[in-house]
Amino acid sequence: MRIFKSRATRAITVAAAAALIVTGCSSERDTTEGKGKDGGNDTFVFGGAGDPGSLDPALASDGETFRVTRQAFEALLEHEPGGSKLVGGLAEKWDSNDEGTVWTFNLRKGVKFHDGEKLTAEAVCANYDHWFNWTGTYQSAAVSYYWQTIMGGFAKNEDKDAPKANYKSCTAKDESTAVIEVKKPSANLPGGFSLQALAIHSPKALKEYEKEEASAKGDAITYPKYSQQAGTVAGTGPYKITKWNKGNKEVSLERFDDYWGKKAGVKNLVFRTIDTEEGRRSALQAGDIDGYDLVSPADVKTLEKAGFQVPTRDVFNIFYLGFTQEKNKALQNKDVRAAIAHAIDKDNLVKTQLPEGGVAATQFIPDTVEGYSDKVEKYAYDPAKSKSLLKKAGEEKLKVEFCYPTEVSRPYMPSPGDLFELMKADLEKVGVTVTPKPMKWAPDYIDATEAGGCELHLLGWTGDFNDAYNFIGTWFAEYDKQWGFKDKKVFEAMEEASAEVDHSKRVKLYEHANEVVMDFLPGVPVSSSPPAIAFAKDVNPPLVSPLTQENFSEVTFKK
Template identity: 30%
Template sequence: MKKNKHWLWGILLLLTFSLLLAACSEDEGTTDEPAKTEEPTDGTSTEGAEEAVPQVLVFGRGGDSVSLDPAIVTDGESFKVTENIYETLLNFGEQDTTINPGLAKEWEVSEDGLTYTFHLQEGVKFHDGTDFNAEAVVKNIERWKGGAEEQYYYFHSMFKAEGEDVIASVEAADEYTVVFTLSRPQAPFLKNIAMSPFAIASPTAFEAAGDKFGDNPVGTGPFRFVEWKRNDSITVEKNEEYWQEGLPKLDTIIFRAIPDNSARLNALVTGEIDLADGINPSDAATIEGNAELQLIERPSMNIGYLGLTNTRPPFDNKLVRQAVNYAVDKQALVDAFFQGRAEVAVNPMPSTISGYNEEITGYEYNPEKAKELLAEAGYDGSEIELWAMPVPRPYMPDGQKVAEAIQKNLADVGIPSKIVTFEWATYLEKAKNGEADAFLLGWTGDNGDADNFIYTLLDKDTIGSNNYSYYSNDEVHKLLIAAQSEIDEEKRNELYKQAQEIIFEDAPWVPLAHSTPLLAGKKGVANYLPHPTGSESLINVSME
């Protein structure tokens, strides 16, 4: 019995020892289970903590960009992307064209209006690591000034008049101070320099890339370029080194090209995209009736027009141009295709722009008057080409349908026409080169100034750039140059009103409509503020 007792005690001791080993093993963790994470010492709890979901916005638009080099483009689809990759010295207000700091934090203007001194933000870098400083600004200006006019035509159209450079020189006074000296006063200079085409690019990148820079853009903006799939999508991602703390809020933006309006709206409804522009006014009620969507109105600052190439028969005859103005039923176009979200255009700029001439009443719809003018002009009834835009634009949601309606108007007065179109970049290039007879196009103002409409679109200096109609009138030119240099706002406005009277008589094109462009988005798209210029930074947008 004594021997059995010792044996039992031994078994008990062995079991106790095994339990102690097991307990120690649990405290130290095993290879089968992860060790417990210690609670944070700041009083917060990790219970329910989840990894942040990437903020991705898919923006559906009507067409692809032409280039991602803002200095060489004029189209809104290009600026829609470049506005998020690059930055300008000055910014516009969130939904207006007031002047605010940008890459320049402060500025001074001399009393004679000839010297502009900009003090730059410090510590900013381009996406490739190049320092942003005064020398970078100087190199950008020199690039635009020294480049071929046909390549940098936006710069030349805004800062060159009568063969003279408005910007006489630009110098780096020190690392973060740059001084512009003008050859003559330019009243809208600050607004001009804030425009999207004059964003500052990395000198290192554009010097290395040459003509290919637009394929691999490098700016200082809130988003960095990632990928471009032609006629499909452009992807940009958050700039982790962005100089404004806490911005941007999105991680990725994908700009998808979906030319068909119905297909784009369907993509929004099915969740393929988050934001869509170029919404047909006829679809507004459908969007407003969908609790998962929001209808967004862009502040209006545009003109949609039928361009008539003034150097091509039959539109080299003013009487024929006037006849076309009488032939087009503009009110019917607005009623049919804008659903009340536009007003009939009279002058080549909207009435909200300072200097608008309200005394001009416009050409009424009068087919009989059109026929009389055609007979007086000796028009022989030759067929013309009528170009229809292949993509929806803010100033014209459906160019094809508008072209068809105008085709019927022209036929009614004896002008036969054939509707043709091209891929968007080709359309713009051929129209710019004066190859169209009549063409649909339009303009969204860049800075809210009359100069940006009348001079940019209809001055002889801008033929081959934004003056697609090849209209030239020496008296108009004198008035517009005088208006550019006039600092007194009242005197400037009077000069613009005189110019509009002459343009009305010459009828270089048919003003059609000033639209209120529509966009739509998911309810979860927050802080999206559409800008009247048609291009806005998505820096504050987030997905809820």
Template identity: 30%
Template sequence: MSKKLWLTLLMAFMLVLGLAACGGTEDASDNKDAGKTEDTTSGNDDSKEEETPAQDTLVFGRGGDSVSLDPITATDGESFKVTKNVFNTLVDYGEQDVTIRPSLATDWQVSEDGLVYTLTLREGVKFHDGTDFNADAVVYNFNRWGNGTKDQFYYYGSAFGGFGDEEKHIIKEVKALDAKTVQFTLKKPQAPFMQNLAMSPFAIASPAAIEKYGDKFNENPVGTGPFKFVEWKRNERVVIEKNPDYFVEGLPKLNKVIFVSIPDNSARVNALLSGEVHLADGLNNSDSNQLTGNLQAINRPSMNVGYLGLTVTRGPLKDKLVRQALNHAVDKQGIIDAFYGGQAIPAINPMPPSIKGYNDQVADYPYDLDKAKSLLAEAGYPDGFEMELWAMPVPRPYMPDGQKVAEVLQASFAQIGVKANIVSFEWATYLEKARAGEADSFMLGWTGDNGDADNFLNTLLGGSNIDSNNYTRYDNAEVNELLAKAQSSNDAAEREDLYKQAQVIIKDEAPWIPLVHSTPLLGASANLTGFYPHPTGSDKLETVEFK
């Protein structure tokens, strides 16, 4: 055979192989019958169509990537969206509410003085690495958090204090009484203690995996949850797969979940329409008219607030009158009409009206440009001033289009002489820099973690949470005292009154421009069932399936 002919045949053979390869699927496991040929060994044509395998992979389109997959180091909803399905907390919330239910703990008793909590743990549970879940693992996790630093474990500081300040550290001791019993002893009562234990950041991780991966544990999460971590390609996708040893029989229903990051809302909607994703959140409410036919619209129970933070330690924003002026310059209803499709209400206080302790007697700053100019002149800025306005780079339930809302705010402030220069950053950098107090004004929001007023007012505006979740660096001694009293009181009526008093002061001092409380919109394939969006924004996907 000549060399030329041999090369020609080889190229033809390679072309055939290439065409065959192109006929496959991206994931062969989703098409197990691909490549099968009809059995022609028999003279009779008795071949039968094989039943199509049930769809067992969910592609979840979301607006941004996770920041960390170690739940205790995360503060963002995109991270908790994943970790909620890889880890379990000691106790959990109800299907679509914040009532406390068993999880890794099956029972608990509280002493009469509210200082000792004794939890009975579920037996026979293993972490995804095969090691045992037991009381020692719980103690290990809490010791890790309590002996860390505020810039490591933001949520621990917000909920329990600590980090070298023993006076503010609420937890005195966490002790394993035996393998299946763990006891928490507090220094003072904490009304939302059980609510806090159910929060996503306080999920229990494998001690062995933490020791193995060290600082890289946030990229190699190991929990006890319904799904096991597979891979994370940053700004692209996170893949988790079924945990066959999950302690709830028959769950999860799905074999795999792929979280894909699609920051642009239109692209995310188009991916849903084309079937590239089966579930998408952070949608503009105006997109609901597209969610018909083979799609369904889903509303998340609302428990959020979107706001513009005014960092009280920076330039003209140090002056309360300036902050009040900026509040008067914002037409909240106009923003809602333009971007929320009517599925939001103007925010007055830093927490939604559904939370106990909300003060409905607090009046909002009316949209009044003349009043705003008058306050600026009184503060010594008759010609206005210049500042930065940070626009959110990712859609969130309370802020579906941060850039466009920022442009409206910019135009509003220009009417009173304030030049607001819009800037933004990648999401993780945005959060880090805003937390450090580097922004003049910044767009952000909060979806409640546990349904308690403490989780809004103390977490977001308590002085002890500066460098944590208090991004405006607001620190008022009277407010701090009211919040501390409310946290340690077991009298529900007293707590509500204290929170109402705090809201009056916060409104006057205006560290925020509260913007909206939204009803977040999600879209899904019409045949997707068993999805119950949670008001905390952290959704358990173990019951999801396709019909």
């Protein structure tokens, strides 16, 4: 899911669109608490598509993890409910110097962590210094993806491929004022300060975290024990995590009564993993859960006719077919990459697999984000041209290993298995031999793709914040094992755009960067689509977010 969202002034109207999206379900909203469907208790049960990978969001990069942790952890900045505008989080106010290198945060007072610790500027700095001083497996891109995306490398890089550190320091100016300095301006700021991966933890909990290590064997990551069971992690959110029953695939949270803001509308919150859309739909219809995400396009009207609430979010994502060039040397040939691009029938994928409003993509950002270019090189569906390019490259008998995730649906990828089968058939039509490699989404698939372990793979992105760099800069600003390439033109285009302070000039540079990326063709952008989310008839839902950042403390039950 990655995102860096200030990732600069934005002109697109996502917030307004989101407000329209939720009108249908907000008309019946009230503030009455009710009883959920879990043993008659005051409990809201939500069906997720995959297991979270960690209870520590700093170690994650996927939406299923963040959906859970967002209810318990808060960052310095947040997004307005239902929109993409940055607003205060744990910081009431914030500003920067003209160069964008010194960021000052005025913290809320009276904020407590779940373990009773007090939020202070020193606590904020303890978090940033904790991440900056990570060593060993924590420096793996599969573990510290977002830190590296937003702040670069570490106090001492142990991996030659790790980016240079951009984080400089964090200083507690006084108890309620934290000052974070970076070495150079970045399009990732201030948006990055809103990410779940940079949410603030109790300093007491951090000391416990530091007693444990992550480890790796090949593509497999073993996460520290504290991140795999409730009891140690502690944030400031409206809910606190009380239990992770992995056998039943459930994470339980309880309302935090000392929360600084508006108290959660329902006492207990449960995230239950149901790894098929059919299973989630059936559970909602049977009354076993109160809501679920990633509704199949074919089920929207059926659910609505039955009285369920199915709001649709605004389009703010990209689904792509990724290439890892270092994993298969044939992919280092542009003609081979172009041949694969011309072999994929995007229009058929959109028509048969995506919800109404889905569109075929021409580049790695949706057309709702500034910086979208009409001048990018396009790779239309053309099997004959694909075969010709493979012949030109001497790869008429090309063989590829194609990874795809199981036990999951994503906002940009409703049914990974079905999408894989269609792409596999497209590739086989032009003579490519495809070896399928299905992998469980979390943590296997996520870790393998991040570590560059897949020749071809399916992934996507829902923007973390409203800026083109949050998409293209996330992937192509520098060497990334997922893509396995080094191209000076691509990296320079990203760096130039990121460093530009003037908004209008930056947008033009984003357009140019998109053109450079699609000329190089590191992968195939496939589609963008508006994901739907469903709720029971007796639920007053939260405002739905184009960033898929719903706050479930807004949920109540109808009388």
